[in-house]
Amino acid sequence: MFTRRSLTGSSSSAIKSHNLRAILLILLHHAPVSRVRIAQLTGLSTTTVTNLIAELVSAGIVAEDGLEQVTAPRGVGRPRTALRLEPESRYAVGVHIDVGSVHVAVTDLFARPLCIQTLEHSLDQSAEDVLAATADLVTDTIRSCGVDPARVVGTGVGASGLVDPYTGINVLAPNLGWRDVPVRDWLAARLKLPVFVDNNVRAMALAEALFGAGKDVYVLAFVYARVGVGAGFVVGGELYRGGAGAGEIGHVTIMADDGEPCRCGNAGCLETLVSEPAIVRLARDIAAGDPRGILAAHLAQGDTSTINRIFDASRAGDAATRAMLEDRARYMGIGLANLVNTLSPELIILGGIFARGEDILFPVVTDTLRQRAFANLGESVRVQTPTFGRHSGVIGAGALALHAFFYEQAEGTT
Numbered sequence: 001m002f003t004r005r006s007l008t009g010s011s012s013s014a015i016k017s018h019n020l021r022a023i024l025l026i027l028l029h030h031a032p033v034s035r036v037r038i039a040q041l042t043g044l045s046t047t048t049v050t051n052l053i054a055e056l057v058s059a060g061i062v063a064e065d066g067l068e069q070v071t072a073p074r075g076v077g078r079p080r081t082a083l084r085l086e087p088e089s090r091y092a093v094g095v096h097i098d099v100g101s102v103h104v105a106v107t108d109l110f111a112r113p114l115c116i117q118t119l120e121h122s123l124d125q126s127a128e129d130v131l132a133a134t135a136d137l138v139t140d141t142i143r144s145c146g147v148d149p150a151r152v153v154g155t156g157v158g159a160s161g162l163v164d165p166y167t168g169i170n171v172l173a174p175n176l177g178w179r180d181v182p183v184r185d186w187l188a189a190r191l192k193l194p195v196f197v198d199n200n201v202r203a204m205a206l207a208e209a210l211f212g213a214g215k216d217v218y219v220l221a222f223v224y225a226r227v228g229v230g231a232g233f234v235v236g237g238e239l240y241r242g243g244a245g246a247g248e249i250g251h252v253t254i255m256a257d258d259g260e261p262c263r264c265g266n267a268g269c270l271e272t273l274v275s276e277p278a279i280v281r282l283a284r285d286i287a288a289g290d291p292r293g294i295l296a297a298h299l300a301q302g303d304t305s306t307i308n309r310i311f312d313a314s315r316a317g318d319a320a321t322r323a324m325l326e327d328r329a330r331y332m333g334i335g336l337a338n339l340v341n342t343l344s345p346e347l348i349i350l351g352g353i354f355a356r357g358e359d360i361l362f363p364v365v366t367d368t369l370r371q372r373a374f375a376n377l378g379e380s381v382r383v384q385t386p387t388f389g390r391h392s393g394v395i396g397a398g399a400l401a402l403h404a405f406f407y408e409q410a411e412g413t414t
C-alpha cells in the first residue's frame with residue numbers, strides 16, 4: 001500500500017490556500033476573466049477575490065489585460081478589467097526518465113516547453129549515477145534557458161514502473177533495472193527544489209487533464225503502449241491512484257487459456273498481445289514466411305524505427321501485416337471496453353505506438369470498443385491521440401510540479 005499523507009484540520013492558511021487554488025484554476029481555464037466573474041464562479045466574496053488577486057498581481061503571477069467583454073442584461077453594464085495568468089511568471093521542470101534516455105524540459109505555467117534537453121544512459125549505469133547526471137542536466141537546462149531559478153516552482157519526474165508518489169520512491173522498474181530507488185530525495189538534495197515523482201503514464205494523464213484535451217472532462221483515461229502498456233486516470237482534476245497503484249491495464253487477462261507468458265509472471269495479458277515487442281515479433285514471423293514480400297522489404301530498410309517500418313508495410317499494401325495489426329487493434333479495443341465498463345471515462349487518450357499507427361489501428365480499436373462495451377457506454381467515450389505528441393512525457397512530468405502549484409497552493413505562492 002502507498003504511504004498516505006495525513007489529513008490536516010482546517011486553519012486560516014488552509015482556507016487561504018483553498019481560495020487561492022480556486023482562483024488560480026479559474027484563471028487557468030477561463031481567462032481573460034474579471035474579478036466579479038471570478039467571484040461568481042468561485043462563490044467567494046468580491047473582497048476576498050480582490051485581496052488575493054492583489055497579492056497575485058504583486059507577485060507577478062496575474063496580469064491585468066484589457067477589458068472583459070460584458071453582455072449585461074438590458075444592455076447596461078460597464079466594462080471590467082480582465083485578468084489572466086502571466087505565463088512566464090513561474091516555471092516548472094519536467095523530467096521524463098525513459099528506457100535509455102532522460103528528457104528534461106523547462107515549461108511555462110501552461111506547461112508549454114521552452115527548452116528541452118536529452119541525455120542518453122545505459123542500463124549498466126547505477127540509478128544513482130543516472131539521477132546525478134539528470135540533476136546536472138536540470139541545472140544546465142534552467143541556466144541555458146535563461147530562466148531565473150528562483151521562479152521555478154518545482155521539478156516533476158515521470159518514471160516508468162511502480163512509483164510511490166507519496167514517498168517519491170521508484171519501487172520497481174523492470175525496464176530500467178531499478179528497485180526501491182529514492183528518486184525524489186536524491187534529486188531534491190541536489191537541486192534544492194521541490195521534487196514530485198509519479199509514474200510516467202499517470203503524469204501524461206494529468207497533463208491532458210490540466211492543459212490538454214481533457215480540460216473540460218471529468219473522468220479521463222490515458223493508455224500508453226510501447227514496451228509495456230499502462231494507464232493513468234484523472235477524476236475531477238485529481239489523479240486516481242487506487243490503493244497501491246491503479247492503471248496496470250497491460251496485465252488485464254485477455255487470453256484466459258493458451259496465452260503467451262508475460263513478464264509479470266502471468267500469461268495471456270493484454271501486454272503480450274499489443275506491446276511493441278509483441279508486434280515486432282509477429283512481424284518478423286510474417287517476414288520470415290514471406291521473404292520476398294512488402295514487409296520483408298520494409299524491415300530491411302534502416303532509416304526509421306522497426307515499428308514505423310511495420311506500419312509503412314501495412315500502408316504499402318502488405319495484407320498479412322495489415323491483418324496482424326488489425327488483430328492487435330481488436331485486442332486493444334477489448335482491453336479498452338473492459339476499462340470503459342469499469343470506469344466509464346468520457347475521454348480515452350491512446351498514445352505510444354497506437355498513436356503512431358493511428359490511421360491503421362484507431363478505426364478497429366473504436367469499432368471493437370463500441371461493440372464490446374456494455375449498452376451504450378462505448379458510444380459516449382471519445383478516443384483520441386495525445387495532445388502533446390512526442391513531448392507527452394516531459395510535459396506530463398512538468399504537469400506534476402504545476403499541479404502542485406495550482407492545487408496545493410500555500411501562502412508560499414506569493
Ligand SMILES: [Zn+2]
Pocket residue numbers: 250251262263264265266267269271
Ligand atoms: Zn502481465
